[in-house]
Amino acid sequence: MASQHIVRKWILQGRKAEYAPPVAAQYKVHRSVAQTAKPVIEQNRMHSNRMSAAAPLRYIISASRHSCPRGMHMPPLKLAINGHTYDVEAAPQTSLLTVLREHLDLTGSKYGCGEGQCGACTVLIDGKAQRSCITRVGTVANKQITTIEGLAQGEHLHPVQQAFLDAGAMQCGYCTSGMIMSAVALLKQNPSPEDGEVVDFMDGNICRCGTYSRIVHAIQLAAKAAPITKGASR
Amino acid sequence: MSDPTNLFPALEPERYELSASLPYRFDLGRRDFFRFLGAGLLVVSVLKPAVHAQESGAGARPPHDLPKEIDAWLHIGEGGKITAYTGKAEMGQNIRTSLTQAVAEELHVPMEHIELVMGDTQLTPFDMGTFGSRTTPTMNLQLRRVAAAARDTLLGLAAAQWKVDARGLVAQDGKITDPQSKRSVEYAALTKGQQLTQALPAGDPLIPASEWKIAGTSAPKVNGREFVTGAHRYPSDQTLPDMLYGTILRPPSFGANLVSADTKTAEQMGAVVVHDGNFIGVAAASSALASKAVEAIRAEWKSDPQPSSKELFDYLRKNTTKGEDPTGDGDRYDQGSADSALVSADHKLQQTYTVSYIAHVPLEPRAALAKWDGDRLTVWTGTQRPFGVRGQLAEAFHLPEDHVRVLMPDTGSGYGGKHTGETAIEAARLARAAQRPVKVVWSREEEFTWAYFRPAGVIDVTSGVSKDGTITAWEFHNYNSGSAGIRTYYEIPHQRIVFHPTQSPLRQGSYRALAATANHFARESHMDELAHAVKMDPLEFRLKNLKNDRLRAVFEAAAKQFGWGKAKTAGQGFGMGGGYEKLGNIATFAEVNVDKSGDVRVVRVVSAFECGAIVNPDNLRNQIEGSNVQGLGGALFEAIEFENGKILNGRLSQYRVPRFSDLPALETVLLDRKDIPSVGAGECPMIGLAPAIANAIFDATGVRLRSLPLVPNGLKTA
Numbered sequence: 001m002a003s004q005h006i007v008r009k010w011i012l013q014g015r016k017a018e019y020a021p022p023v024a025a026q027y028k029v030h031r032s033v034a035q036t037a038k039p040v041i042e043q044n045r046m047h048s049n050r051m052s053a054a055a056p057l058r059y060i061i062s063a064s065r066h067s068c069p070r071g072m073h074m075p076p077l078k079l080a081i082n083g084h085t086y087d088v089e090a091a092p093q094t095s096l097l098t099v100l101r102e103h104l105d106l107t108g109s110k111y112g113c114g115e116g117q118c119g120a121c122t123v124l125i126d127g128k129a130q131r132s133c134i135t136r137v138g139t140v141a142n143k144q145i146t147t148i149e150g151l152a153q154g155e156h157l158h159p160v161q162q163a164f165l166d167a168g169a170m171q172c173g174y175c176t177s178g179m180i181m182s183a184v185a186l187l188k189q190n191p192s193p194e195d196g197e198v199v200d201f202m203d204g205n206i207c208r209c210g211t212y213s214r215i216v217h218a219i220q221l222a223a224k225a226a227p228i229t230k231g232a233s234r
Numbered sequence: 235m236s237d238p239t240n241l242f243p244a245l246e247p248e249r250y251e252l253s254a255s256l257p258y259r260f261d262l263g264r265r266d267f268f269r270f271l272g273a274g275l276l277v278v279s280v281l282k283p284a285v286h287a288q289e290s291g292a293g294a295r296p297p298h299d300l301p302k303e304i305d306a307w308l309h310i311g312e313g314g315k316i317t318a319y320t321g322k323a324e325m326g327q328n329i330r331t332s333l334t335q336a337v338a339e340e341l342h343v344p345m346e347h348i349e350l351v352m353g354d355t356q357l358t359p360f361d362m363g364t365f366g367s368r369t370t371p372t373m374n375l376q377l378r379r380v381a382a383a384a385r386d387t388l389l390g391l392a393a394a395q396w397k398v399d400a401r402g403l404v405a406q407d408g409k410i411t412d413p414q415s416k417r418s419v420e421y422a423a424l425t426k427g428q429q430l431t432q433a434l435p436a437g438d439p440l441i442p443a444s445e446w447k448i449a450g451t452s453a454p455k456v457n458g459r460e461f462v463t464g465a466h467r468y469p470s471d472q473t474l475p476d477m478l479y480g481t482i483l484r485p486p487s488f489g490a491n492l493v494s495a496d497t498k499t500a501e502q503m504g505a506v507v508v509h510d511g512n513f514i515g516v517a518a519a520s521s522a523l524a525s526k527a528v529e530a531i532r533a534e535w536k537s538d539p540q541p542s543s544k545e546l547f548d549y550l551r552k553n554t555t556k557g558e559d560p561t562g563d564g565d566r567y568d569q570g571s572a573d574s575a576l577v578s579a580d581h582k583l584q585q586t587y588t589v590s591y592i593a594h595v596p597l598e599p600r601a602a603l604a605k606w607d608g609d610r611l612t613v614w615t616g617t618q619r620p621f622g623v624r625g626q627l628a629e630a631f632h633l634p635e636d637h638v639r640v641l642m643p644d645t646g647s648g649y650g651g652k653h654t655g656e657t658a659i660e661a662a663r664l665a666r667a668a669q670r671p672v673k674v675v676w677s678r679e680e681e682f683t684w685a686y687f688r689p690a691g692v693i694d695v696t697s698g699v700s701k702d703g704t705i706t707a708w709e710f711h712n713y714n715s716g717s718a719g720i721r722t723y724y725e726i727p728h729q730r731i732v733f734h735p736t737q738s739p740l741r742q743g744s745y746r747a748l749a750a751t752a753n754h755f756a757r758e759s760h761m762d763e764l765a766h767a768v769k770m771d772p773l774e775f776r777l778k779n780l781k782n783d784r785l786r787a788v789f790e791a792a793a794k795q796f797g798w799g800k801a802k803t804a805g806q807g808f809g810m811g812g813g814y815e816k817l818g819n820i821a822t823f824a825e826v827n828v829d830k831s832g833d834v835r836v837v838r839v840v841s842a843f844e845c846g847a848i849v850n851p852d853n854l855r856n857q858i859e860g861s862n863v864q865g866l867g868g869a870l871f872e873a874i875e876f877e878n879g880k881i882l883n884g885r886l887s888q889y890r891v892p893r894f895s896d897l898p899a900l901e902t903v904l905l906d907r908k909d910i911p912s913v914g915a916g917e918c919p920m921i922g923l924a925p926a927i928a929n930a931i932f933d934a935t936g937v938r939l940r941s942l943p944l945v946p947n948g949l950k951t952a
Contacts (some may be wrong), residue, residue: 098521216894
């Protein structure tokens with residue numbers, strides 16, 4: 001599973017390179033991050049003594065320099081994100097959003113307001129939609145966290161992701177990750193919501209471009225396309 | 235009124251567009267081009283051949299150099315890869331899709347075969363910026379022209395290879411086919427080993443809109459999958475190895491000056507601290523540490539008293555400035571004799587309308603990642619003006635422009651609010667001190683406070699109308715909000731229209747549709763008041779005074795869809811507003827419901843829009859729906875409150891923007907005029923909404939509201 005994860009990342013990078021212009025303009029940043037991140041992961045895996053192929057992937061993101069005051073070393077937090085386990089060294093009061101974005105390079109969850117008002121940072125914690133910008137990372141250790149990066153199964157999009165594409169339910173797309181995560185949570189607890197129930201549930205998510213009617217439509221498309229049974233894990 | 239473009243000349247960016255003034259430099263020769271793109275076919279579109287001729291008049295240009303005034307280019311590599319380059323920026327208007335459609339249409343290839351490189355000052359031609367709804371009328375056309383020229387060149391290559399007449403050959407699906415001999419050859423095979431340059435001949439024929447196969451269809455967002463999977467990297471998502479996070483120490487109020495600062499503690503925390511004039515910022519290994527370090531700086535500031543939102547409109551009237559007049563006669567327009575016509579009018583009406591400052595609230599705040607290589611600077615940032623920001627960086631750091639590269643990854647919206655390069659300069663300043671890459675992402679509070687606002691304004695309208703409902707006189711004075719959309723499209727013999735620039739208590743700049751929102755609010759509200767004064771139906775009154783066929787068509791289409799004239803129930807009200815802006819025509823009809831507590835709900839909005847030949851119907855609907863939803867905020871409840879140099883409601887918990895629960899039923903009628911060139915749609919659809927709602931509230935309650943936002947606290951306390 002460990003190698004699978006790395007391979008998947010690598011394939012994605014490969015595809016990016018294929019689409020990049022010959023002079024490698026806009027993807028230069030992205031790629032160089034991945035290139036430097038990779039040896040770190042390899043190195044930490046060796047130190048983690050969990051080299052067996054059957055073992056779940058664990059890698060330590062060295063975060064002491066990120067968020068601990070000098071001289072203090074806290075025991076790493078164990079985070080279960082998108083089916084992988086991460087040991088993260090971060091102060092427990094650090095927001096989950098910061099850990100996702102800065103420590104783990106999971107940038108699909110977005111910063112929009114920092115006070116739980118816009119929903120751009122929404123992730124699932126034990127299946128429930130939560131605002132990661134106001135969730136302290138210390139409170140979610142050992143809980144199942146799903147981010148936008150964990151929804152698709154390889155090339156196969158989650159029905160809600162597909163519905164957003166089919167309904168053209170975005171403009172700039174910055175709210176889209178949070179909208180999709182909230183919608184997944186909604187359909188989990190209410191597989192066939194009325195429009196009014198969609199509006200009530202989604203009211204904490206802001207789309208500044210104003211694509212709300214399309215998002216309601218997308219959620220209804222997803223509900224019809226693949227009825228999601230209550231309490232199902234995904 | 236056959237060609238409205240002649241009557242409404244104010245299409246130049248007005249004062250609040252913050253347009254670029256920096257000189258353009260393009261110093262790649264033809265050979266450099268192929269070195270950097272690879273062999274193949276290169277087609278460039280020459281923007282201003284006349285200017286080019288003048289510049290090269292001295293004969294200094296080597297024969298292989300490309301002209302300087304290029305606004306688009308397209309390359310077909312020897313592997314068949316098609317890349318089009320434009321300096322325009324994508325921030326949610328979906329021009330990456332609509333421009334790709336344009337290229338695909340003319341080049342006869344599937345959209346998936348085309349890559350569009352946008353908004354990179356090193357790779358794309360100079361572009362003044364992405365604003366003013368200019369992409370569709372200009373860049374779409376230019377890219378179609380280069381694609382058409384590329385296609386014709388390929389046809390010529392095949393014809394030469396087969397020794398046949400090019401006119402008998404067909405370009406289709408990335409191949410040239412000879413229907414006679416059934417031979418075919420792929421574009422890639424034709425460009426292999428070639429280094430061909432084609433500068434665009436003027437007036438090459440384009441495929442007419444009536445024959446479009448790819449353009450004119452609802453193609454989905456080209457890279458939509460990246461957005462639904464979270465894979466797309468916005469400016470704020472960019473990272474580099476060894477990158478630091480930057481945070482800026484903000485003054486306690488606008489215009490405050492730094493007296494002293496103690497940065498020792500911050501430095502002891504391991505942060506890089508930069509104190510340079512009024513600028514204090516830190517860079518640290520994490521955003522948390524950067525925030526802590528900034529908090530540890532003891533700074534003393536000195537500030538002067540400043541006006542507050544309570545006295546805003548008095549302030550604007552009393553502080554007019556002469557100002558520059560960048561829009562020519564757009565700032566003052568006189569026709570006939572307004573004074574005497576007002577005196578002799580059967581009915582005279584004088585009213586004042588106001589609009590507040592509002593914030594863009596792009597969901598992605600300003601962000602920049604800066605990196606130095608010696609004296610060369612590269613910045614990834616979210617801006618509508620990559621070349622303008624390059625100029626700002628060059629100026630701030632005393633660099634030649636060709637030492638600065640600005641890249642603009644598709645960004646999390648702008649709405650006119652991302653014309654400036656504050657974060658780029660801040661990140662670059664910190665990165666220079668830290669000697670490492672630095673990323674600065676503004677907090678929401680910073681975005682609310684240190685960006686800029688849509689200008690507030692006061693508008694005085696005085697009008698005269700005869701008993702039969704003919705408007706005879708029109709005097710219109712706008713203080714501060716701007717001159718976009720200031721001219722009336724109604725037929726009025728005597729007019730005086732003046733824009734009065736004033737000092738602004740807050741930093742102000744472009745906002746989607748500029749002052750057209752304020753000016754249409756005043757004009758279309760006033761039209762409603764006049765209709766009631768002469769006891770005419772508001773639609774009939776407008777049409778009586780309106781000759782422009784395209785505007786009449788959208789009013790009539792929206793009225794029909796809305797069911798104008800139908801009976802209403804208690805608390806229900808119907809209203810309309812519409813107009814002409816950025817070459818598009820809009821009519822918006824609104825239905826509101828006002829309950830006993832004074833709560834106003836917009837129940838239904840019907841818009842009819844016409845912007846020439848439609849390039850992408852679904853995206854056009856998306857833009858119109860989005861304009862109406864975003865427009866609800868400024869119409870109903872958005873307003874920046876400020877006092878003595880401080881913003882009082884600079885957070886999303888304090889500043890209300892439209893949410894799902896504000897969503898009315900949205901109906902959109904598209905008038906597709908295939909005989910008229912396509913124009914933009916990101917701004918115009920917004921302008922009819924506020925007056926339509928105000929007029930509907932009057933219809934429901936008899937209360938006339940003349941200030942935007944209309945009901946920040948409900949109708950009773952407004």
